[in-house]
Amino acid sequence: MIVAPPTAGIMLDGVSVHHDRHNVIGPLSFTVPVGSWLGLLGPNGSGKTTMLRATAGLVGYRGSIMLDGREAREMTKRERARHVALVPQLPTVPDDMTVAEYVLLGRTSYVPTFGRESAADHAATDAALARLDLAPLAGRRLATISGGELQRAVLARALVQEAPVLLLDEPTAALDLGHVQQVLELVDDLRHDRTLTVVAAMHDLTLAAQFADEVVLLDRGAAVRAGTPVDVLDASTIAAVYGARVHVTKVDGRPVVTPVRRSAAR
Amino acid sequence: MSIATTGTSPTVTDAPGAPESAAAATTSRVAVTRARHLGWWTLAAIVAVSVSLLIGVLVGPVHLPLRGALGELLDHVPFVRIRSGLSATERNVLVNFRLPRVVLGGIVGWMLSSAGAAFQGTFRNPLADPFLLGSAAGAGLGATLIIVYVHSAGHWLIDPVPLAAFVGALAAVFAAYALGAAADRRHSATAILLAGVAVGSFFTAIQTYVQQRHADVLRQVYSFILGRLNVSGWSQVRLVVPYVAVASLVLLLARRHLDVPRVGDEEASAVGMNVRRVRLVVVAAASLGTAAVVAVSGMIGFVGIIVPHAVRLASGASYRRVVPLSMAFGAAFLILADVVARTVQAPAEVPIGVVTAFFGAPFFLVILRTRRGLR
Numbered sequence: 001m002i003v004a005p006p007t008a009g010i011m012l013d014g015v016s017v018h019h020d021r022h023n024v025i026g027p028l029s030f031t032v033p034v035g036s037w038l039g040l041l042g043p044n045g046s047g048k049t050t051m052l053r054a055t056a057g058l059v060g061y062r063g064s065i066m067l068d069g070r071e072a073r074e075m076t077k078r079e080r081a082r083h084v085a086l087v088p089q090l091p092t093v094p095d096d097m098t099v100a101e102y103v104l105l106g107r108t109s110y111v112p113t114f115g116r117e118s119a120a121d122h123a124a125t126d127a128a129l130a131r132l133d134l135a136p137l138a139g140r141r142l143a144t145i146s147g148g149e150l151q152r153a154v155l156a157r158a159l160v161q162e163a164p165v166l167l168l169d170e171p172t173a174a175l176d177l178g179h180v181q182q183v184l185e186l187v188d189d190l191r192h193d194r195t196l197t198v199v200a201a202m203h204d205l206t207l208a209a210q211f212a213d214e215v216v217l218l219d220r221g222a223a224v225r226a227g228t229p230v231d232v233l234d235a236s237t238i239a240a241v242y243g244a245r246v247h248v249t250k251v252d253g254r255p256v257v258t259p260v261r262r263s264a265a266r
Numbered sequence: 267m268s269i270a271t272t273g274t275s276p277t278v279t280d281a282p283g284a285p286e287s288a289a290a291a292t293t294s295r296v297a298v299t300r301a302r303h304l305g306w307w308t309l310a311a312i313v314a315v316s317v318s319l320l321i322g323v324l325v326g327p328v329h330l331p332l333r334g335a336l337g338e339l340l341d342h343v344p345f346v347r348i349r350s351g352l353s354a355t356e357r358n359v360l361v362n363f364r365l366p367r368v369v370l371g372g373i374v375g376w377m378l379s380s381a382g383a384a385f386q387g388t389f390r391n392p393l394a395d396p397f398l399l400g401s402a403a404g405a406g407l408g409a410t411l412i413i414v415y416v417h418s419a420g421h422w423l424i425d426p427v428p429l430a431a432f433v434g435a436l437a438a439v440f441a442a443y444a445l446g447a448a449a450d451r452r453h454s455a456t457a458i459l460l461a462g463v464a465v466g467s468f469f470t471a472i473q474t475y476v477q478q479r480h481a482d483v484l485r486q487v488y489s490f491i492l493g494r495l496n497v498s499g500w501s502q503v504r505l506v507v508p509y510v511a512v513a514s515l516v517l518l519l520a521r522r523h524l525d526v527p528r529v530g531d532e533e534a535s536a537v538g539m540n541v542r543r544v545r546l547v548v549v550a551a552a553s554l555g556t557a558a559v560v561a562v563s564g565m566i567g568f569v570g571i572i573v574p575h576a577v578r579l580a581s582g583a584s585y586r587r588v589v590p591l592s593m594a595f596g597a598a599f600l601i602l603a604d605v606v607a608r609t610v611q612a613p614a615e616v617p618i619g620v621v622t623a624f625f626g627a628p629f630f631l632v633i634l635r636t637r638r639g640l641r
Binding site: 076086091097102115157 | 516519520522523525528529532533535536537538539540544547583584
């Protein structure tokens with residue numbers, strides 16, 4: 001029996017996922033230290049979402065995923081939801097549910113099947129609404145709030161799970177530049193406040209490099225590079241994995257990836 | 267668990283932002299439960315049931331005085347003693363004819379509406395009704411087989427038709443659920459609903475075949491299938507009450523978890539809900555209650571769809587409210603529908619399913635239009 005060191009928020013050991021006998025990802029092995037931010041990079045279809053879903057217990061896998069020193073497969077649904085919260089890429093939004101009702105769904109793992117929410121569940125919901133500046137919107141229906149507000153509501157729902165591990169699948173895909181920065185700064189603040197271990201799948205390499213302590217670059221289900229953003233994100237690697245022509249510069253010691261056209265002028 | 271968890275993160279014990287929540291301490295509770303006038307809805311539900319009950323016992327071929335009937339009804343409330351002043355005949359009409367029928371109608375409406383709400387919730391399908399998993403077809407087959415092959419054969423201690431309908435309904439739902447779950451490991455709503463449609467068609471095919479071969483009992487079979495509330499005394503009420511009580515209790519207690527699948531099975535699972543288990547529990551409870559009321563009243567259509575939707579449109583979408591309010595308004599609706607069914611062609615009766623659809627559908631469309639206009 002493997003006992004993970006207490007510093008590992010997530011430890012993957014030979015994790016692979018199969019669909020209809022096809023190997024979709026893996027085997028992957030890496031460790032995410034408690035309180036750190038791992039950027040999960042790679043082109044469309046490289047297995048980022050599948051890896052997050054496996055960690056959240058939504059898809060079966062081989063190998064071992066340790067959360068907080070415990071094998072994730074052996075947890076019940078409730079235990080799993082208290083250990084790991086997932087912000088999905090395209091959340092299903094019930095139009096006529098209020099923001100408060102939606103955030104309260106995150107407390108499901110604390111509510112007995114034949115029971116009601118406790119004062120602690122409401123307190124956690126109130127705290128999350130306040131923390132993410134959603135308190136004035138608590139009674140609004142989800143259909144009537146903006147994309148940025150909705151993203152904060154989804155984040156609030158994940159937050160009230162009070163799980164030490166937060167998984168984000170393209171958390172900023174639908175947002176403009178300003179809201180992207182707001183949401184990612186918010187996640188980073190929360191990470192420091194609560195010592196969260198964050199794994200974020202992202203397409204924007206520059207943003208990923210600015211927030212992640214380490215990144216893993218996936219290509220067709222395999223981890224081709226792993227390390228600090230500076231080590232991983234160089235022009236030749238990006239060209240090989242993404243088939244993209246980019247120019248990599250550095251700002252404040254972090255790589256900035258700029259796409260460039262094949263021929264600048266006609 | 268065999269693994270020592272030395273690495274528990276401080277986050278788990280971290281009180282969630284205690285100081286900053288002080289200002290907004292009751293935000294979520296208010297937004298969830300109070301913002302939509304819960305008190306008024308409770309009052310409206312009680313008034314609807316009481317008024318429909320009173321109308322139900324007053325309307326009929328024998329005239330009963332309002333004060334007398336009211337007094338007699340209140341006399342049956344524990345710790346209340348009222349001299350109603352009704353004659354022995356009037357009391358007999360009220361207590362042994364009108365009241366059991368009204369109460370049975372109320373129970374049937376209560377059960378079909380809440381089962382409909384539960385099915386719509388757990389299968390995330392607005393068209394789901396309590397008969398969707400084949401319980402109507404199963405009950406119809408059970409009843410037909412008994413009527414054709416057994417009923418006339420001898421004298422029975424208890425009426426075997428409701429029993430056979432009850433067993434048939436449960437068998438159909440069990441078959442549908444088992445087949446759907448076997449086809450899809452995740453017990454997805456689609457797989458189970460499709461299996462329900464298949465099982466329902468199969469049972470209906472057999473039922474129709476048997477019925478066609480025995481044209482002499484066609485009338486009896488149809489009178490069962492069309493649905494009716496012909497009762498004599500309290501025996502049928504006593505028959506269904508235990509099942510309906512258990513089913514209602516389970517649905518009321520589990521109703522908070524009916525809101526979770528509104529974000530989809532996968533996200534419901536991600537926030538810690540055991541989707542399969544809750545779905546199984548809800549379907550089992552709703553089907554038990556449905557089978558019981560179908561056994562004594564036949565198939566009264568439309569109630570299970572129209573009442574939960576009307577309640578949802580009027581009071582808000584959360585199943586916390588939709589389930590209990592569907593019970594109350596379903597009871598009131600069916601009691602009133604039965605009043606119409608037994609008066610418009612008196613002394614003959616119109617099948618109650620005809621009434622629920624004829625008056626229910628336009629009423630439903632009006633609510634739909636009004637709510638759209640408000641938004």
